[in-house]
Amino acid sequence: xxxxxxxxxxxxxxxxxxxxxxxxxxxxxxxxxxxxxxxxxxxxxxxxxxxxxxxxxxxxxxxxxxxxxxxxxxxxxxxxxxxxxxxxxxxxxxxxxxxxxxxxxxxxxxxxxxxxxxxxxxxxxxxxxxxxxxxxxxxxxxxxxxxxxxxxxxxxxxxxxxxxxxxxxxxxxxxxxxxxxxxxxxxxxxxxxxxxxxxxxxxxxxxxxxxxxxxxxxxxxxxxxxxxxxxxxxxxxxxxxxxxxxxxxxxxxx
Amino acid sequence: xxxxxxxxxxxxxxxxxxxxxxxxxxxxxxxxxxxxxxxxxxxxxxxxxxxxxxxxxxxxxxxxxxxxxxxxxxxxxxxxxxxxxxxxxxxxxxxxxxxxxxxxxxxxxxxxxxxxxxxxxxxxxxxxxxxxxxxxxxxxxxxxxxxxxxxxxxxxxxxxxxxxxxxxxxxxxxxxxxxxxxxxxxxxxxxxxxxxxxxxxxxxxxxxxxxxxxxxxxxxxxxxxxxxxxxxxxxxxxxxxxxxxxxxxxxxxx
Numbered sequence: 041x042x043x044x045x046x047x048x049x050x051x052x053x054x055x056x057x058x059x060x061x062x063x064x065x066x067x068x069x070x071x072x073x074x075x076x077x078x079x080x081x082x083x084x085x086x087x088x089x090x091x092x093x094x095x096x097x098x099x100x101x102x103x104x105x106x107x108x109x110x111x112x113x114x115x116x117x118x119x120x121x122x123x124x125x126x127x128x129x130x131x132x133x134x135x136x137x138x139x140x141x142x143x144x145x146x147x148x149x150x151x152x153x154x155x156x157x158x159x160x161x162x163x164x165x166x167x168x169x170x171x172x173x174x175x176x177x178x179x180x181x182x183x184x185x186x187x188x189x190x191x192x193x194x195x196x197x198x199x200x201x202x203x204x205x206x207x208x209x210x211x212x213x214x215x216x217x218x219x220x221x222x223x224x225x226x227x228x229x230x231x232x233x234x235x236x237x238x239x240x241x242x243x244x245x246x247x248x249x250x251x252x253x254x255x256x257x258x259x260x261x262x263x264x265x266x267x268x269x270x271x272x273x274x275x276x277x278x279x280x281x282x283x284x285x286x287x288x289x290x291x292x293x294x
Numbered sequence: 295x296x297x298x299x300x301x302x303x304x305x306x307x308x309x310x311x312x313x314x315x316x317x318x319x320x321x322x323x324x325x326x327x328x329x330x331x332x333x334x335x336x337x338x339x340x341x342x343x344x345x346x347x348x349x350x351x352x353x354x355x356x357x358x359x360x361x362x363x364x365x366x367x368x369x370x371x372x373x374x375x376x377x378x379x380x381x382x383x384x385x386x387x388x389x390x391x392x393x394x395x396x397x398x399x400x401x402x403x404x405x406x407x408x409x410x411x412x413x414x415x416x417x418x419x420x421x422x423x424x425x426x427x428x429x430x431x432x433x434x435x436x437x438x439x440x441x442x443x444x445x446x447x448x449x450x451x452x453x454x455x456x457x458x459x460x461x462x463x464x465x466x467x468x469x470x471x472x473x474x475x476x477x478x479x480x481x482x483x484x485x486x487x488x489x490x491x492x493x494x495x496x497x498x499x500x501x502x503x504x505x506x507x508x509x510x511x512x513x514x515x516x517x518x519x520x521x522x523x524x525x526x527x528x529x530x531x532x533x534x535x536x537x538x539x540x541x542x543x544x545x546x547x548x
Binding site: 267 | 328415418419421422423424447448449452453485487520521522523524525526527529530532533536537540541543544547548
């Protein structure tokens with residue numbers, strides 16, 4: 041395995057390396073097609089992919105390296121690699137970018153989210169719901185985790201996000217900027233659909249197993265509940281986020 | 295490995311065996327605690343679990359077998375087994391049970407769902423939204439798949455479901471029973487929030503990759519769209535189902 045291949049493997053496997061290099065690896069046709077051209081640092085394709093009609097079309101006019109199918113399998117994070125990957129530069133966003141410009145601010149605030157697939161799915165749903173930005177606590181799973189990237193289905197390239205070094209402070213900054221903060225909380229007494237989400241708003245979503253910590257929930261302007269039938273104790277974090285975001289989207293359309 | 299252990303492994307791994315035996319394996323404290331006592335056929339615990347205070351309390355007064363921790367690991371479908379599993383009898387539901395009794399019928403119709411975790415998550419969200427029953431096409435992933443079971447978080451014990459041998463026929467029966475059927479469809483022009491879901495209703499949700507097949511979508515009374523911002527092509531099946539079910543739940547509360 042040569043240096044370049046070791047570099048890719050390190051980026052796939054280690055959050056620390058991704059941070060140091062300010063880069064990450066994307067895989068597959070869809071993530072490759074949607075990657076912003078000015079952020080792509082390196083392209084690697086498998087022999088079979090290059091030979092395929094589709095591969096040839098996708099790679100036309102681009103600089104890329106070819107590796108054997110077996111090497112590609114080693115480099116890939118998936119069980120059935122599609123034969124195309126790229127190293128992409130990370131995109132730093134400012135706090136202000138989370139607030140959006142063209143529409144009233146609409147944020148997600150994610151506290152200590154741990155499941156890579158969940159985080160990616162939430163980002164995908166967030167783009168669809170029209171979220172302007174995502175603020176994450178620094179103990180959330182790495183957004184550049186390969187599984188998270190896959191689950192975003194490309195939303196990673198388009199939804200502004202900030203991993204906060206001062207989570208409580210940034211939440212206060214949001215509030216000062218006129219954003220109402222709503223904490224999804226099982227102990228709340230107000231149902232989520234009662235609030236006006238046409239105004240600048242942010243939903244706070246907690247850890248999969250434990251929900252929002254008390255300290256973070258205490259920062260919210262309002263605690264809201266998603267009423268539940270049956271004996272279900274809670275929704276998973278991605279579901280709860282989706283219910284809230286699409287209620288806001290619905291209100292904003294009407 | 296003895297006969298009993300082989301039997302458990304077969305149930306864990308093979309949908310065919312689960313069908314033949316009309317049984318399935320549940321794992322973990324939560325699924326064990328919530329299992330209906332009259333359906334539990336066999337309980338197996340690891341040595342460490344039996345010795346733990348919590349394990350002793352959970353198992354008190356019950357008949358169970360003890361196996362070594364290493365055997366338990368072999369029997370378990372999870373990477374970090376909790377030390378408790380049970381074989382549970384399947385519960386057959388009738389078509390009529392899907393319609394519910396205490397409230398207006400509220401169904402999910404799932405076509406060719408393939409992801410085990412997705413299916414389980416959908417069932418969990420369905421219980422929370424107050425769904426009266428789930429109708430599944432026979433090519434859906436097995437609801438008794440270990441990963442599906444885990445993702446239901448116990449909803450499997452409580453939400454009536456039928457795997458249909460005559461999917462189109464059963465959808466027609468639903469319609470004759472006065473249930474309006476709504477197909478989530480990217481080609482629809484009507485936004486989902488326009489319909490009245492206080493009346494008996496059913497949402498049709500399609501395969502993760504391809505959505506509803508044209509034949510199945512054609513059976514729906516109405517095709518509905520979840521409007522999406524950004525460049526997202528679609529929501530994942532569990533997300534789409536959640537948005538629709540919780541809109542119905544919201545309407546039914548108000």
